[in-house]
Amino acid sequence: MLSLLNHYSNGRAAWFLLFLSTFIFELTALFFQHGLGLAPCTLCIYQRCAIFGIMIASIIGLIKPNNYIFRLGGILVWLFSAYKGFTLATFHAHLQFEPNFSDTCAINVQFPSWLPLNQWLPSMFNAYGSCADKIWTFLTIEMSQWMIIIFACYLFVGLTILISQFFPAKKI
Template sequence: MMVLNWIDNAPRRILGLISLACVGMLAFGMYLQHVVGLEPCPMCIVQRYALIGVAIFTGLAAARDSRGWWMSLAGVAVLIAGFGAFVAARQSWLQWYPPEIATCGRDFYGMIENYPISRAIPMIFRGSGDCTAIDWTFLGGSIANWSFLCFVGFGLVMLVLLARHLKGGRRGGAGYSMA
C-alpha cells in the first residue's frame, strides 16, 4: 500500500527516478565498453537507443506540470520500454538458443550505412555471432537478461502509474500535488 500511495502522490518523482536509472544504466554500459573492453553488438546498440528514449521521455514527463503532458510523455516512454524489452528478449533467446551458423556480421553502423533501412532492421534482429556471445554476467544473467528485466520493470511501473491516474482522475481534490 505504501508504494501505491507514493505512486499516487509523486508520479513525477517516479518518472524522474526512472530517467535517472536509465542514465545510470547507460553510464554502466559505457563503463563496460570503454573500461572493461566489451564491444556492443547491434542489438545492444538498439537497446541503448531504447534506454535513451525512455530516459528522455520520462525526464520530460517529470519536468512537466500539466497532467496531460506528463501522462502523454510517460505513455510514449512505456511504448519505448516495450520495444527495448522486445529487443532484449530476442537477444536473450539468441543467447540461449544460438543459431547453428553464427557469423560475426556487420556492426550496427555498417548495416545502416550500407543497406536500406528496410533491409538493415531485419538484419539487426536476426542477430550475429556477437549477439549470441555472453561476455559478462551478474548473478547468472547476461546483460540482455538484466536489460529485459529493467525494461519490463520500468514499463510496469509506468503502466501502474498511468492506470491509477487515468482511473482515479485527480485524487485528493484541490490539494492534489503532482510533485
C-alpha cells in the first residue's frame, strides 16, 4: 500500500486533489465570513493561513511531482502547515471550551512587516471576531473542533505520504 501511495505522489492527480481540497476550504471560509456574516477571529485567520500553506505545498508538488526534491519539499511544507494549523485549532478549542483568564488571543492579527496580508487583502485577512465566541455548529461540533479534525486528517495523510517515500513506487 505504501508503494502505491508513493506511486500516486509521483503524479499530478494526488497533488491536484490536495490543492482542490484546500481551495474548497478557503472558499467555504470566505462564504462563512462574507455570505453568512460570521466574524473571523485572529486564530481563524491564522488557521486560514495554515490552509494556504497546505495549498502552497500542493502547488510545489504540482510543479514537478516526479522530482524527489519538489515532492519532498511539498510534503514538508504540507506537514509544517498542517501541524501549525492543528496546534492553532487546538488552542482555539481550548479558549472556547476551557476558558482561562491567562489564555487570550490577540485582537488584531500580526503578520510580519514583509508580508502584511491584513493590509494587502483586508477583506480576507482582517480579524474582527472574538476567539471565545462559538458562532457556528454542525452536527453538534463547533467550528474550532471541525478544524482540529480537518488538520488532523491533513497531518495523518501527509505523514503517510512522507513514510511512503521510503518504499519504491509500484509500476502500474
